[in-house]
Amino acid sequence: MSRAGTRKIVRLGREQRVADILQAARDVFCEKGYEAAAVSEIAARLDIVEGTIYKYFESKRELLLKxxxxxxxxxxxxxxxxxxxxxxxxxxxxxxxxxxxxxxxxxxxxxxxxxxxxxxxxxxxxxxxxxxxxxxxxxxxxxxxxxxxxxxxxxxxxxxxxxxxxxxxxxxxxxxxxxxxxxxxxxxxxxxxxxxxxxGIAVQRPAADLGRETQRLSQIVDRMERKLSPRSKSTK
Amino acid sequence: MSRAGTRKIVRLGREQRVADILQAARDVFCEKGYEAAAVSEIAARLDIVEGTIYKYFESKRELLLKxxxxxxxxxxxxxxxxxxxxxxxxxxxxxxxxxxxxxxxxxxxxxxxxxxxxxxxxxxxxxxxxxxxxxxxxxxxxxxxxxxxxxxxxxxxxxxxxxxxxxxxxxxxxxxxxxxxxxxxxxxxxxxxxxxxxxGIAVQRPAADLGRETQRLSQIVDRMERKLSPRSKSTK
DNA sequence: TATATTGGTGAGTATAACTCACTAAAAATG
DNA sequence: CATTTTTAGTGAGTTATACTCACCAATATA
Structure with a gap:
């Protein structure tokens, strides 16, 4: 910040100025929220005037979106x-x-x-x-x-x-x-x-356990069945 | 609405006026959204001036909350x-x-x-x-x-x-x-x-089916086992 | 009829987004 | 180097609207 009247105007390239404005805007928007953030404060932090920001952004809202x-x-x-x-x-x-x-x-x-x-x-x-x-x-x-x-x-x-x-x-x-x-x-x-x-939250949950148990039983049944009936009929 | 200058000022009781304002505010807020809704428009619909609304509500926002x-x-x-x-x-x-x-x-x-x-x-x-x-x-x-x-x-x-x-x-x-x-x-x-x-979305879903199948298998296994081994050993 | 209460007014203030005619620094051109 | 063109930046406005306040007038009360 500089004292009124004694400011040296700094001219930056378009890209640099846009980047600076975006950074300052991000800071101010985060600190104050969108409504409470004043475009004039964003400008003040970069030591420029409000009009300069409107040179690069159509509106306060476009600035937020960017x-x-x-x-x-x-x-x-x-x-x-x-x-x-x-x-x-x-x-x-x-x-x-x-x-x-x-x-x-x-x-x-x-x-x-x-x-x-x-x-x-x-x-x-x-x-x-x-x-x-x-x-x-x-x-x-x-x-x-x-x-x-x-x-x-x-x-x-x-x-x-x-x-x-x-x-x-x-x-x-x-x-x-x-x-x-x-x-x-x-x-x-x-x-x-x-x-x-x-x-999910429904109970009946031990599905995994049931699955394992089913598998175990299937194997036993298969083994038993093979022993009982001579014709080997695999369950695939 | 009445022509400017020829209006008859209508005085309502506090409760009736508050109810009217709330209804008009609800309409305008819904139509325009909060920001775009002007307190002056809410007032206009009731043929009163802005100041009257501020007699009953501290701010536009309190009106919205109510x-x-x-x-x-x-x-x-x-x-x-x-x-x-x-x-x-x-x-x-x-x-x-x-x-x-x-x-x-x-x-x-x-x-x-x-x-x-x-x-x-x-x-x-x-x-x-x-x-x-x-x-x-x-x-x-x-x-x-x-x-x-x-x-x-x-x-x-x-x-x-x-x-x-x-x-x-x-x-x-x-x-x-x-x-x-x-x-x-x-x-x-x-x-x-x-x-x-x-x-939930995880597969293994047919838990009910699995349950039924497990039950079926258990019964078969039990039956088979009883036949195979003389000592009746239930799976309980 | 006089007084108190309260519903209602409307002009005014404050603030902040946005505009615009203009200035001056830098870059392009001769 | 001098002139022209381009463009970054200015700052004094304009506008819109939430909110305030001193005052007025209709009704109730004494």
Whole structure:
């Protein structure tokens, strides 16, 4: 900051100025929230006037959308690499849930902007941020699809609904944390969500045990049957 | 509306005026959304001036909260009565999911206000609307608890997380409908959500069949074993 | 009829997003 | 080097709207 009247005007190239504005905007939006953030404050932090920002961004809202677009680019980083290291639909599902929770844990303020200011507005649908969000959640849908194809998940499950229950559930559950109240147990939640989604809550649960028992019995029956009847009739 | 200058000033009692303002505010908020709704328009519809509204409500936001509080009172109406007619945790769960979806289907604009303008703001936590929302979602948590106590649902399931996955999932999934895009299949969704929550998506699903098959095999094994070894050794 | 109470008014303030005519620094051109 | 063109940046507006406040007038009460 410089004293009024004695300022030396600094001229930057377009790209540098845009990058600076995006960074300052991200800071101010995170600190104050969208409404309370004043464009004049973003300008003040860069020692420029409001008009300069409107030279590069049509509106305060476009600035917000651009800030979040940049964030999504950061997020995409290692999803594919991380997924490559994990086998089994259930484990891959858990990884994605865990990674998402970790992002929420790491960037609660940006999440708040995304959930509250961006995703809820009319202009979101069809925007670039919307496309990036679709790409982000598509990782999960793909993992679910693979699970179905591999026979690990039921084929009749509506994937889009499941996606919404996972992301919507996390958003609801993490809201207090996002608003600065309480903690967020990333590992525990990832485990519990995976469990609910995969196995449900209905009791009759020891299906795995039943399966094993059935297998054991089948083998015994086969052995017995072979001994009883001379004509060896395998159960295949 | 009357021509400027020729208006007859109408004086109403406090309660009637408050009720009128709430109704007009509900209409305007639903039509325009919170931001775009001007207090002056709410006033204009009642043929009064802005200042009158501020006589009864401290701020535009308090007006919004009051509108939604009234809506919740409407909603509570028949929940208990409806639940009384249904037995079995799974069926009761499905009923609550279905009723919630029906409310979304019937009042998408009020839902939009609730999700987007109210629940996301700082002043929501601890407000009267917050309390009413808790009371509303508590119906679901209670049904889940009953299910656990009756042995129908697993005891280790985190109820609050489940609640958030259901309401958060519905909110995410219904968002397009709420914003006026596409339809909302209330019956189908209620069925699918109940299914996912109760049975999960992991395959190994025919647990009931497995159970029956295991029983059948056990009986056969028993019979066979009795024939093979003279010492009757039941598998019990 | 005089007084108190309260419903209602409308002009005014404050704030913040956005506009625009203009300035001056740098880059391109001769 | 001098001139022209381009463009980064300015800052004084304009506009819109939530909210305030001193005042007015209709009704109830004494």
């Amino acid at each position: 800030v979040l677009e940049h964030w999504y680019e950061e997020l995409f980083g290692d999803y594919e690499r991380d997924l490559a290291g994990v086998a089994g639909a259930r484990q891959r599902l858990r990884l994605l849930v865990w990674r998402h929770l970790r992002s929420v844990h790491e960037y609660p303020l940006l999440c708040r902007l995304m959930f509250r200011e961006v995703r809820a507005e009319q202009d979101y649908h069809g925007s670039t941020v919307y496309a990036k969000n679709r790409r982000y959640t598509q990782f999960l849908v793909d993992v679910l699809k693979e699970g179905v194809e591999a026979g690990e998940f039921r084929a009749d499950v509506p994937l889009a609904l499941l996606r919404d229950m996972i992301y919507g559930g996390i958003e609801h559950h993490a809201w207090n944390f996002i608003c600065g109240r309480g903690e967020l147990d990333v590992d525990g939640l990832a485990e519990q969500i995976t469990l609910i989604v995969c196995d | 509108v939604l509080e009234h809506w919740y009172e409407e909603l509570f109406g028949d929940y208990e009565r409806d639940l009384a007619g249904v037995a079995g945790a799974r069926q009761r769960l499905r009923l609550l999911v279905w009723r919630h979806l029906r409310s979304v289907h019937e009042y998408p604009l009020l839902c939009r206000l609730m999700f987007r303008e109210v629940r996301a703001e700082q002043d929501y936590h601890g407000s009267t609307v917050y309390a009413k929302n808790r009371r509303y979602t508590q119906f679901l948590v209670d049904v889940l608890k009953e299910g656990v106590e009756a042995g129908e649902f697993r005891a280790d399931v985190p109820l609050a997380l489940l609640r958030d996955m259901i309401y958060g999932g519905i909110e995410h999934h219904a968002w397009n409908f709420i914003c006026g895009r596409g339809e909302l299949d209330v019956d189908g969704l209620a069925e699918q959500i109940t299914l996912i929550v109760c049975d």
